Amino acid sequence: MTFIRTPLLAALLGACTLAAQAQATAKPDGQWRSSLGLGASLSSGNSKTSNFALSGDAVKLSAQDKVSLYGNAQYARSGGITTGEQMRAGGRYDYNLNPELFGFGGLDFTRNKFANLSLRSQLSAGLGWHLIKSPATTWDVFGGLGYTSDKYKDAMLIDGSSRTSYSYMGLLLGEESSHKLSETTSAKQKLVVVPNLKNRGEFRATWDASLAVSMSKAMSLNVGVALAHNSDPGPGRKTTDSLLTTGVSVKFD
Template sequence: MLHLLKAVYGKQGASRKGALILAFTTALCADQVVLKNGDRVTGSIVKKDAKEITIKTDKFGLVTTAWDEVASIIADKPLTVVLPDKTVSGTLREENGRVQIATGTGTVTVAPADITALRDADEQKAFQRLDHPGWLQLWAGTATIGFAGTAGNARTSTFTTAVTAARATRTDKTSIYFNTIRASAFVNGQNSDTAEAVRGGVGYSRNIRPRVFLNVFNDYEYDRFQNLDLRAVFGGGIGFHAIKTDRMMLDLLGGADYNYSKFSTFTRNNAELYWGDDFTYKLKGSTSIVQSYRMFNDLNSLGDYRVNFDIGMTTKIAKWLNWNVSFSDRYLTNPAPGRKTNDLLYTTGLGVNFAH
């Protein structure tokens, strides 16, 4: 090889020779995927999942193509290969329409259609982490604190907090949320509270089919100026993953619940039917939107209902820091006497990301 390079470039072509050697060596060490139309993708195979294969290239980043468009494949790095009856690890070569997997103990030859999944070392590590995680693992979320105030003719202060966290595996998801607001004003020598509300809850869902899941939840609410001392809701139902991609998720769900609401002068115990959606969308860059809607229809008093609507936007400022804006609306057709049907809580502030 070196003699050939000398003949072509001469002694003055040493730099070109080195570059060519480097390119030649890189090509030998890289994974290669040849498509049926003749295109060749060179890089590192990241994964093959469902009907697509993903390759990481130096110039174009991640490239994804349909698995049934692949004519041949070469993987010089060991990959985890999932077959219908077992999982093996090794390098790959395809000859005469068959894939040869060179493992540490021998060679396994299979048809391309028999390969359920491929994973590189990082993908396999992430897969195993989701397979049997401990209860304290996989939690991720954000905590936000907001404060605003004035001084002078009127002294006002507003304090808000919000915490959201979720633990998601391949088969289930646990989520918790908590937000509160407290505001007061001091005007003309008189001090008074102007807002005081607390909302929180926990939910759990588990897939029973790739797109179908069961869910249960428990919500709590306190609102001083709605005369609501406590609302506790226990419910459950069934849901459908209508959209589930890397950037967008839309779940449709419905079911039944029990609503215990204790106001300052009376108590309600209602059975309800509910329906709604959960929507998440990741915008380009570092911004994401999360929206949730629930309609609760009172079965004890037909025609009465309540609505929970929440929407928030999060923008990452740094790896651990973000800026949050959220709106939380609660509508009740039959509030306490003298109180309005609608309460809106909106907050903004800096938040801290956490993950485990």
């Protein structure tokens, strides 16, 4: 999942090449497969800007379990000023308890300088259900508990106190699907909502979606969309961040 504030979004959309969300091939043979997207844009003269983007996706799937890893990062400068600096990385382990029911455990990390977030760590665990599981389409729903620990660049007023860190328990509710639309086109999407159990009424939500069109056996053209919502982001900060990316990724099968 990537999140970015509106000024940086405009800068990224003007870049020549960006790394879209990479999609690794998932085959139930117990072998690791991965995909890597890398992009950069530089300009000089009347406009002096630089944009760099990196994304990665890896999966190991068998009839019994699944291990998935992801990571992405963006960095941007304009006129000698840093306008974007963020990263996300994490992974999840799924174990099938029966053909429909599975248990999972995950660990995710997020950093976003312009959202005042030095590091967010989230540990989660729960149960899920395979609603659809076919060669062309998979669709899972899942739920559980998560423990989130936030560290802030600048102190924030939380629960009546100025804090540089904040931890809380939350519910974890979500769904994700993958679709093989044709021999050359595939799509993925994932929605996760995390209600705060410490301060009821507050929640975070993320939605990530990507479309990949194969240009060859190893290379794909990708388009990705990411949305992140925080019901209480702090004074002077917007509740929703968004990112649209396009680019090329390379698969390692």
